[in-house]
Amino acid sequence: MFALPMTSAWATHRSEAEQAIEEAQAAYAAAVKAGVASEETASLIKEAEAIMPDRQFTKAKELALKAMKQDTFAVEQAQGATVDGGAAKQAEAAIAAAEAARKKASSVGGEWRDTGKMIKEAQDLANSGDFAAAIALADSARRQGEMGYEQAIGQQGATFPTYVKKPQ
Known part of the structure; x- marks a missing residue:
């Protein structure tokens, strides 16, 4: 079963x-x-x-x-519903920071696969008025961009060990 x-x-x-x-x-x-x-x-x-x-x-x-x-x-x-302007601005800033981190990582070949998707989803959440979720997702995307950059920079001079055979 x-x-x-x-x-x-x-x-x-x-x-x-x-x-x-x-x-x-x-x-x-x-x-x-x-x-x-x-x-x-x-x-x-x-x-x-x-x-x-x-x-x-x-x-x-x-x-x-x-x-x-x-x-x-x-x-x-x-219809005049009020939006928490502070939360909207925070979401906008978080999304902008995530996009900047993604571009920085991409500039050194370190952009991770889902970072762009996460930023788009954060923008969709902000467009729907779910600012808290947008901020959280954008912050995660920003962190992925930062880690992707760090990873790419850290591996720039890396070489394969001698026991790894090159494809023929």
Whole structure:
């Protein structure tokens, strides 16, 4: 007997993905009505719809939820909801610092694989109004950039030991 992990990230049923897309479309319609619709969220919804025939339900749901969060936040802003300006500025600064660290690491060939993805996700979180999560993720990305730079600099003069054979 064996156990399978049953988390929300495990799998999504078609109906869940379809429902998420419908909710995203409704949020987008509200954003259009409020005059704050973005091309980015429309594109996310189209992408979610496009991958449904390939049975990528989990990814479609993620895309739809991201679009819905961004449109909902934009509508709330348009209706006069206040945003913690300090948190927004902190998120913006954290994302900028992460991008600078990523570029520094990249300049010496030390950029890690997921750093850019983390920065983009942090920006998406900030666009959705989740500033605390954006700051945390951007800080992690910044640290990856710093460590990637340190790793690349530390290995610049490294050579293979004599017992390692070169490919022929």
